[in-house]
Amino acid sequence: MTKNIKLGIKLNILLAIIFLSITLAISFILSRILENYAEEIVADKASLLIETMNSVRQYTSSQIQPELSSRLETEQFFLPQTVPAYSAREIFENLRSNEKYSQFFYKEATLNPTNLRDKADKFETEIVESFRRDVGSREGKMADFQKYGFRTIPGGELFYIARPLAVNKESCLRCHSLPEKAPPSQIATYGKDTGFGWKLNEIVGAQIISVPASEVVRQAxxxxxxxxxxxxxxxxxxxxxxxxxxxxxxxxxxxxxxxxxxxxxxxxxxxxxxxxxxxxxxxxxxxxxxxxxxxxxxxxxxxxxxxxx
Missing domain, CATH: 1.10.8.500 (HAMP domain in histidine kinase)
Known part of the structure; x- marks a missing residue:
């Protein structure tokens, strides 16, 4: 078949095959590089935000909570400002009021929360359960356990970082062990049915932050x-x-x-x-x-x- 093909055509066919192979190789390598680059960009954003939220939690726990904890016994309604998770969520919601950050999300998804707005959905529940399995199967500090990846929602593609939330202080059990031990204001505000039965060192939820990735991925x-x-x-x-x-x-x-x-x-x-x-x-x-x-x-x-x- 090739005997009747002219030399110039043969050379062009050979060059086309070589250049096509080069193009495919470049496309594959470049795709991997740009995907990694896009992931690094959104991961840096998510990491910065989650560390900021942890700073808010630490501030609330060390400076706000001691000042207000005594009032939980006397106030008619519970003071959510004493809860680190509440402070972090409120500050993040203020950030989301800026149009630029409206597609950023933060949630301390909990399997059995006191405040039902923190109730874990199906996706978040799977993350919490996987943290429980991982912590139970291998050793390491709680900070070493982290999950991340992409998640598609109706508004676009999100990159998320999740870290386990565990009961690491005895003081947490004041509000979450038994209804009889909880402050009266908590019972008056949230009732006796949710947020109890927690145990020390138990993973009860996951700290999840999601940042929009669609635009970065599109640009890549x-x-x-x-x-x-x-x-x-x-x-x-x-x-x-x-x-x-x-x-x-x-x-x-x-x-x-x-x-x-x-x-x-x-x-x-x-x-x-x-x-x-x-x-x-x-x-x-x-x-x-x-x-x-x-x-x-x-x-x-x-x-x-x-x-x-």
Whole structure:
């Protein structure tokens, strides 16, 4: 099948295969690089925000809670400002009031929360349960256990970071062990049915922060196609330039030599093949010219040879 294909077409097919392979390789490598880069960008945002929320929690626990805890026994309604999770959530909701951060989400998803707005949904429940299994199956500090990844919601794609929430202080059990031990204001505000039965060192929830990733991912994909498009343009230009070079230095001289040889085969010795370069084509051209001279001499010798008597 390939016997009837011209040399230029064969070279173009070979170049097309090589350049296509290069393009696919570049596309794959670039995709991986840009995906990792996009993930790093959104992960940095999420990590910064979750550390900020932890600072808020620490501040509430160390400075606000001691000042207000005594009032929980006397107030008619519970003071949620004493709860680190409440403070962090409220501050984050204030941040979300800015249009720029409206698609950022923070939640301390809990399996059995006092405040039902912290109730874990199906996705969050799976994360909490996986933390419980991981902590139970391997050793390590609670801070070492972290999950992250992408999550698709109706509004777009989110990147989330989740960390386990455990009961690590005896003081937490004041409000979460038994209803009889809880402050009266808590019972009056939230009732006796939720937020109890917690145990020391038990993982009760997950601290989850989600940041929008759709825009970053889209920009990474646009950049990938832009780079691939530029690469294809340069590859096509390379093919064109290489074709011109091959035509001028190889295929055209070969075609001329073919025509020259055809004329020689018919006895036309008036033509002269000129090729000034010293490359392989030039060597072949000089050989053909010597062959022409040799054939001409041989023909003349035959013609001038006297006939036998």
């Amino acid at each position: 994909r646009d950049l990938r196609w832009l780079v691939i498009g530029r690469v294809l343009i340069f590859l096509v230009l390379g093919i064109i330039i290489l074709n011109i070079f091959l035509k001028l230095t190889i295929t055209d001289p070969i075609n001329k030599m073919s025509s020259f040889s055809k004329n020689l085969s018919t006895g036309d010795f008036s033509v002269e093949f000129q090729h000034e370069s010293n490359d392989e084509i030039g060597i072949l051209a000089r050989s053909l010219n010597r062959l022409k001279v040799s054939l001409k001499m041989a023909m003349e010798m035959i013609e001038n040879k006297p006939p036998k008597s």
